[in-house]
Amino acid sequence: MGASIKKAVFPVAGLGTRFLPATKAMPKEMLTVVDRPVIQWVVDEAREAGIEHFIFVTGRNKGVIEDHFDKQFELEQTLRDRGKLSELAVLEADLPAAGQTSFTRQQQPLGLGHAVWCARELVSGQPFALLLPDMLVEGGAGCLKQMIEAHDRLGGNIIALAEVPPQDTGAYGIVEVGEASGNTFEITGMVEKPAPDVAPSNLMIMGRYILQPEIFGHLETQEKGASGEIQITDAMAALHKEQKFHGINYEGRTYDCGDKIGFLSANVAFALNRPDLRDAFMRALDEVLKSAR
Ligand code: G1P
Numbered sequence: 001m002g003a004s005i006k007k008a009v010f011p012v013a014g015l016g017t018r019f020l021p022a023t024k025a026m027p028k029e030m031l032t033v034v035d036r037p038v039i040q041w042v043v044d045e046a047r048e049a050g051i052e053h054f055i056f057v058t059g060r061n062k063g064v065i066e067d068h069f070d071k072q073f074e075l076e077q078t079l080r081d082r083g084k085l086s087e088l089a090v091l092e093a094d095l096p097a098a099g100q101t102s103f104t105r106q107q108q109p110l111g112l113g114h115a116v117w118c119a120r121e122l123v124s125g126q127p128f129a130l131l132l133p134d135m136l137v138e139g140g141a142g143c144l145k146q147m148i149e150a151h152d153r154l155g156g157n158i159i160a161l162a163e164v165p166p167q168d169t170g171a172y173g174i175v176e177v178g179e180a181s182g183n184t185f186e187i188t189g190m191v192e193k194p195a196p197d198v199a200p201s202n203l204m205i206m207g208r209y210i211l212q213p214e215i216f217g218h219l220e221t222q223e224k225g226a227s228g229e230i231q232i233t234d235a236m237a238a239l240h241k242e243q244k245f246h247g248i249n250y251e252g253r254t255y256d257c258g259d260k261i262g263f264l265s266a267n268v269a270f271a272l273n274r275p276d277l278r279d280a281f282m283r284a285l286d287e288v289l290k291s292a293r
Contacts, residue, residue, distance in 0.1 A: 005148050005210060007122075008051040008129040011115040012039060013059035013106040018258060027062045029133045031263065034270045034277070038257050039065060040094060041270075042133045047096070049144035051129060054101045055122045057115045069101050111229025117219035125213045127151070130232070132207035133257075138269050140252030143208050147248055150184055151210045156244035157236070159187070160208040162254045169196050173205035173233040175247055187245040192226040192233035203247065205233060206254055215239050 016028025023031070029039035043054055058065060072091070079088040102122050106115045116130060129144055137143040147158045164172060176189035189200055209232075218235035225231040236245065255266035271281045 004152055005049075005127055005129050006051060007053040007055060007126065008046040008131055008144075009055045009057065009116060009119045009123065010039065010042065010046075010131055010133055011057045011106075011112060012062060012065055012133060013057055013109065013115050015109070018260070019263075025061075027065055028258075029062075030064055030068065031257070033136065033257065033263075033266050034274065036094075037068060038136065039133045040068070041136050042131050043069070043096070044094075045137065045142055045144050046129060046131055048142050049129070049148050051144070052100060053122075054096055055119050055128075056101065056103045057106050057118050058103055059106050059109070066101075066103050069096055071095065111224070111227075111231055113219050113222055113225075113230035113232040113235050116232055117216060117230075120216040120219075123213060123216070127210060127212050130209040130211060135207035136255045136257055136266050136270070137208075137250070137252040138255065138266070138273060140250060143206075143250045143252055146183075146250045147208060147210055150246065150248050154184065154244070154246050156246065157212055157215075157239065158184075158210040158246050158248055159236075160206040160250050161185070161203045161247040162206040164202050164204045166196050166199070166202045169194050169199035169202060169204070173231075174199045174201060175203050175205060176200035177203060177247055183249045185247045185249070187240070187247050190233055190237050190240065190245075192231045208250075209236075211236070212239070212243055214243065 012027065012029045014028065016023035019028050019031065030037045033041060046054065056065060076088060076091060104118055104122060106118045131144065140146070143160055147160060151158050161175060170193050173190060173192045174194050175187050177185040178188045179186045190205065191200065215235055218238040219230070222230050222235055225234040253269065255269065256262035257266050268285070271277050
């Protein structure tokens, strides 16, 4: 299981303007949910799904992400000297093996589609996973793992879907779905950021994809789309004329950490899910809510 998809792309070049001033000198992907950066949660999801090669599309001022996935000799030696072995074990467990990470730069902010296209040589002609680090999924069997299982069954391209309030369709890629079979749907159309009155549904493209390498041919020739950017959704719509796409209604709750409320909610939900924090945090939260009301 999971043997079919070995590479995952993480576009991490975005500016994070919605979180200024926190993101003035620090990438938004390094914002913390409980005690690990957002990007670490997403890399862990990919690793648990069987991914073996982690490809990051970075930009200027993102060097700390590369450092985060490297060894920190001085820190490790200090922890060893002080007998802090459980902290050391946490660092070691999180570290991808040598050669499992690659970093390439998106030189200009031309859009998500362009960022993915920058990874074409590293993906090198095989189906791959694409994970947008803004989105965290809590609970369930792991979103990407469920998608790889669906891909093993169905082949083609798989995208994770989540419902949004109908008035919010203009913030996301939205799909039109046909026949359902279990937790998957055939996708019959997709459009980036449609206004609510023209949106084909309220099912958004959540930020996890399994794509066939032919997507790169469509990204190469692509015109600018919604928001004047090269959009992955437009390239998928073009590929959809040649290949099948299925949507998956995965288990788990989704948090949009690119949005302040989503990010704060993720911190609460992920902390409550931690056996070592749950009870004490619940009591602390009760106190905060009581005094805020
Ligand atoms: C991107 C995708 C969009 C998707 C969204 C999920 O949009 O283009 O299709 O629904 O991520 O977060 P962005 O958030 O970059 O505007």
